[in-house]
């Protein structure tokens with residue numbers, strides 16, 4: 832159940848950012864979830880619903896942005912979308928590739944009260 836601990840980490844992060852920013856009511860949390868992060872969006876959402884109730888008494892919305900996995904070939908520099916866990920460079924077919932997107936869970940933005948939006952997560 833690592834979704835639960837991810838949500839916990841996320842909520843810690845959110846509280847920290849909001850506190851640094853002078854506090855306020857968190858209305859919405861936007862999170863980017865990579866296809867390769869191993870996170871099950873539904874489990875993530877239910878863990879959030881459960882934990883957010885303890886952390887934020889007010890209604891807080893969770894927006895999940897699922898992003899595809901992208902990799903870059905170390906040999907020829909080709910960027911491509913990884914499908915079906917096929918980590919092979921489509922250009923040269925050989926190079927070792929590096930995942931550049933889609934393997935993590937990232938806090939994208941927090942909406943506090945109705946107007947203020949805090950963006951940029953400290954990871």
Ligand SMILES: [Zn+2]
Pocket residue numbers: 904905906907908909920921922923924925926
């Ligand atoms: Zn290549």
